[in-house]
Amino acid sequence: MASIKRYISSRVEGNGRSEILFRLSLSKDIKLRLKSGLYIEPGRFNPDGSIIKPRANQKEMAELKSLERRLRDLEDHIYDLCEAHTLAELTKDFFEKEIYRFHNPKKERKPKEVEAKLQKKFVELVEEFPDKRGLSEWRHRRYGVLSRSLHRFELYRKIKRRLPYKLDFEMFTTEVLEEYEEFLRNEPAIFDKYPKIFEEFPAETRKVRKSRRPFEKGDNTIIGIFACLRTFFKWANEEGLTQNNPFARYHGKTTERYGTPIYITIKERDIIADFDLSANNPLEVQRDIFIFHCCIGCRISDLMRLTPANIINGYVEYIA
Structure with a gap:
């Protein structure tokens, strides 16, 4: 039986809202993290996944109720997909496409x-x-x-x-x-x-x-x-x-290309990590960032958004 747990992204967008995320458990060993495509002000989201609604602001309350209905509809849609497809079909890519279709249903446009x-x-x-x-x-x-x-x-x-x-x-x-x-x-x-x-x-x-x-x-x-x-x-x-x-x-120079990665050894990493850079504090900080990248493999843009909330059960978790 599949289960869904809601949590919120630590990243706050320019409009002051964060994306609601899902942790979908398909089995004991298969767990997927999915983006809902729905956003909320962090202060309105409870750790248990419920939404805090204001009593005084009727307009905001109506918006949050609409968001809650949308969330439930999306979760019901995900449960229906889990029942209609085999476990092998229920991949992260499959759910991402289905969530996109949920938010962007095909419809006939008026000319x-x-x-x-x-x-x-x-x-x-x-x-x-x-x-x-x-x-x-x-x-x-x-x-x-x-x-x-x-x-x-x-x-x-x-x-x-x-x-x-x-x-x-x-x-x-x-x-x-x-x-x-x-x-x-x-x-x-x-x-x-x-x-x-x-x-x-x-x-x-x-x-x-x-x-x-x-x-x-x-x-x-x-x-x-x-x-x-x-x-x-x-x-x-x-x-x-x-x-x-x-x-x-179009295949011009503005098409992103990725070079062949070059890997350093653990011994080389340790030499860099232990090298004394105390006389150059900015370089020492950049070295520490580099070593941290070597350990978890995230991009610098992801690293700069990490907070203590990304440490879950002793592990660093984030949406790339």
Whole structure:
């Protein structure tokens, strides 16, 4: 008999909420940790998995009751899946896909709804996207960088008389993506030649900078911009706004690649761990972080979010 235990992520999003997680026990030896896709303010979540509802704030109470119903419906759906499938089929990947389908059921869209969205400019939809998805403030800023660069790219195409210069879903081909990547890499030189492009949509918004001339962008920066654009196109496909996916055949330099890992031995790890760096405290801290990574294998971004709450029964537990 499957059982579900609720707990809450230690990570707090930009909107002050944390994701509710499930620990699904399928058998004595098979336990899965699943993301529910549902969020709550940490102060409203009890350690026993129940939700604390305020008496004075009726609006918040109604929202929390709706969240509780949604949670129960999702848990019932998971139990139904456990009964309808064999144990071998009940993998973490299977449940992740089913939870996504639970939150995003396929439905027939009214043509007028799609038409109303398509009447908006492409970049306007990009700017609205973070609010539609309830993204954190940090991701809002990332999409701000993307939308401003798309505005500049559109103006640049217009100046260079490259048709169609107006950005829309269908004009984005693999070739246009490659041109966009080239534009991002060459923005400092483009600024020198066409500074008016950057007056309304600056590449640099930090007030401490005296010059609006953009920095040269490295691969990591461009990978981040393209990741946002790729996610936006995926959403547009799901919403029925377009069937075009320029990333399907795109294999440019902004495609993330992972090198072959190089492993140090336990003896080498111990030499590093025991080396005296007391004269250089910052380096000593970085060394300790590195050694900790060697022991549990988490990313630095995951490590910086760990708290004592991640130590459960003597083990470090976290959602990557």
